[in-house]
Structure formats: C-alpha cells, structure tokens
Amino acid sequence: MIRNIVVIGAGTMGNGIAHTFAQSGFKVNLVDVSQEALDRGLKTITTNLDRILAKGNLTEEQKAETLGNINTFTALQDAVSSADLIVEAATENQELKLKIFGQMDEFAPENCILATNTSSISITKIAAATKRADKVIGMHFMNPVPIMKLVEIIKGYSTSKETFDAIYEMSKTLGKVPVEVNDYPGFVANRILMPMINESIETLYNGVAGVEEIDTVMKLGMAHPMGPLQLADFIGLDVCLAILNVMYDGFKNPKYAPNPLLVNMVMAGKLGVKSGEGFYDYSEGKKAEKVAKMFLK
Numbered sequence: 001m002i003r004n005i006v007v008i009g010a011g012t013m014g015n016g017i018a019h020t021f022a023q024s025g026f027k028v029n030l031v032d033v034s035q036e037a038l039d040r041g042l043k044t045i046t047t048n049l050d051r052i053l054a055k056g057n058l059t060e061e062q063k064a065e066t067l068g069n070i071n072t073f074t075a076l077q078d079a080v081s082s083a084d085l086i087v088e089a090a091t092e093n094q095e096l097k098l099k100i101f102g103q104m105d106e107f108a109p110e111n112c113i114l115a116t117n118t119s120s121i122s123i124t125k126i127a128a129a130t131k132r133a134d135k136v137i138g139m140h141f142m143n144p145v146p147i148m149k150l151v152e153i154i155k156g157y158s159t160s161k162e163t164f165d166a167i168y169e170m171s172k173t174l175g176k177v178p179v180e181v182n183d184y185p186g187f188v189a190n191r192i193l194m195p196m197i198n199e200s201i202e203t204l205y206n207g208v209a210g211v212e213e214i215d216t217v218m219k220l221g222m223a224h225p226m227g228p229l230q231l232a233d234f235i236g237l238d239v240c241l242a243i244l245n246v247m248y249d250g251f252k253n254p255k256y257a258p259n260p261l262l263v264n265m266v267m268a269g270k271l272g273v274k275s276g277e278g279f280y281d282y283s284e285g286k287k288a289e290k291v292a293k294m295f296l297k
C-alpha cells in the first residue's frame with residue numbers, strides 16, 4: 001500500500017508532483033538541497049491552489065488539507081525513513097541522479113519503490129546504482145504536472161511486474177492517465193517530440209520560413225495548441241539539446257543530431273522562457289520575433 005511519498009527536488013516538476021500527490025490525499029515529504037527552492041516551491045503550490053480555488057474546483061478546507069500534507073526537508077536521509085514511494089525530480093544530470101539513487105537505496109525502507117521523473121536518462125542505468133533494480137521505475141510526468149493528464153510509466157530492464165502494476169494503478173488514483181513504455185532513449189514522448197522540434201529549427205536554419213511562420217503552420221495546419229519553436233522555448237533549449245544528445249548517442253543515428261542553430265543558441269545562453277530569450281523575446285512580457293532575422297531578409 002503506497003501512502004507516504006517523498007519527492008526529491010522542488011523545482012518546476014518537483015513542486016508540481018508534490019502538489020498533485022498532496023491534493024490526492026497522500027502525505028508528501030518534499031526534499032531539496034536548497035531551502036530557497038523549497039520556499040519557492042511551496043509558494044508556487046499555494047499560488048496554483050489559489051487558482052484552482054478561484055475556479056471553484058477546490059474549497060478552502062481542501063487547500064489547507066493539501067498544504068498540510070506537505071513537509072519540507074533539506075536532508076534526504078531525514079525525509080525517506082518511512083517512504084513507500086520516492087519520486088526523484090532533481091536536476092537532469094546523470095551523475096547527480098546516480099548519486100541520489102545510491103542514497104535513496106541506502107536510507108529508504110527495503111520495500112520502498114524508487115521512481116525517477118527523468119526526461120531522457122536510462123532507467124536501467126539509474127537502477128544499476130541501487131541494490132533493488134526490480135523496484136526502480138520511470139514516472140515521467142508532464143509540465144505543468146497538476147494539469148497535464150499523461151504519465152509515461154517506463155519499465156527498466158529489471159523492473160518487476162509488481163512494481164509496474166503498483167505504479168500504474170497508483171497513477172490513476174492521482175487522476176492521471178498512465179501509459180506503459182519500455183526503456184529506450186527518449187522513451188515515447190521525447191522520441192517523437194524532439195525530432196519535430198529539431199526539424200522546425202532546421203527549417204528556420206535553412207531559411208525556409210521565419211519563427212512565427214513555422215509556428216503558425218503547425219498551429220493552424222496541424223491543430224497543435226502551440227507552435228514547436230515556442231514549445232521548445234517553454235521546455236528550455238538546453239533541455240531540448242540534452243535530450244537530443246541522449247538520443248543521438250543512444251541510437252548512434254544522425255537523424256537525432258541537434259541542429260547547429262540549437263547548439264549555438266544554448267552556448268549563447270538563449271535558453272527560452274527561463275533566460276528571457278529563445279526563438280521569441282520574453283523580456284518585459286514581450287513575444288517578438290528574434291532569431292528569424294538572422295536568416296531571412
């Protein structure tokens with residue numbers, strides 16, 4: 001029976017995951033190495049609950065209950081001693097995740113399931129950093145977590161059927177739609193999304209059309225709610241580059257090679273929304289065409 005949840009990392013995804021579990025009645029220990037990140041995470045959760053409340057989909061009591069279900073910690077060891085499930089959502093860095101999984105394995109109860117929200121790192125590799133590979137699994141939530149329905153449930157090479165079934169069923173109790181996926185680079189979501197984003201950047205790079213034009217074609221022509229270049233800005237261009245590199249290395253296939261414009265933009269610190277500029281300019285609330293000017297007369 002899964003009751004006590006630990007979420008590692010209080011950033012974009014971690015606070016959304018903690019919010020989602022807490023609102024569904026689970027006790028959540030939220031861990032981050034940074035007290036500032038924990039404070040920011042709790043503030044985001046409160047703001048998001050207020051938004052749901054304003055829409056009439058939550059009562060004041062439910063809001064208080066949800067916040068009351070969350071406790072914060074800066075030391076992993078203190079947070080995991082009675083965990084049934086730990087969902088790791090720390091920074092996307094392989095070395096860091098291997099280290100965190102080593103610690104989770106050492107300090108969490110024997111039966112605790114260890115899940116990761118990684119976008120691209122091999123579940124099988126992460127599981128190998130523990131002595132319980134059968135209890136390691138991918139739980140790939142989408143951003144923003146409280147709103148997006150999908151969770152990719154990724155089975156590592158050694159993930160047991162028991163672990164998979166427990167996580168698959170538990171995801172439904174969160175109001176999510178779980179989808180079973182095997183552990184290969186990019187899983188399903190990013191394997192399909194990232195080549196589309198990369199091809200959009202290639203189309204821009206080749207001067208076929210500008211930023212707004214490419215996004216408009218995909219929005220109005222394919223009924224996508226957001227154009228691929230704007231979506232890349234929201235995800236973070238550094239994250240897109242990292243995922244493409246994992247697929248390029250993993251499949252040894254040139255079709256996943258990141259476009260040089262993407263590489264250049266990341267080197268220049270143009271990471272999208274989070275840095276204030278990517279394919280669009282987000283400074284002072286603007287959304288103006290930027291990069292296309294480099295290529296189109």
Ligand SMILES: NC(=O)c1ccc[n+]([C@@H]2O[C@H](COP(=O)([O-])OP(=O)(O)OC[C@H]3O[C@@H](n4cnc5c(N)ncnc54)[C@H](O)[C@@H]3O)[C@@H](O)[C@H]2O)c1
Nearest residue numbers: 009010011012013014032033037089090091092118119143
């Ligand atoms: N951002 C997205 O759209 C998205 C979508 C799906 C999956 N993911 C995945 O979710 C994970 C988190 O991404 P994010 O966008 O929330 O990152 P983020 O940078 O917003 O947050 C990461 C947090 O992890 C904390 N952290 C770093 N080392 C830690 C440690 N040792 N222990 C505890 N906390 C630690 C950082 O202080 C930070 O607050 C990554 O694996 C990423 O690939 C991200």
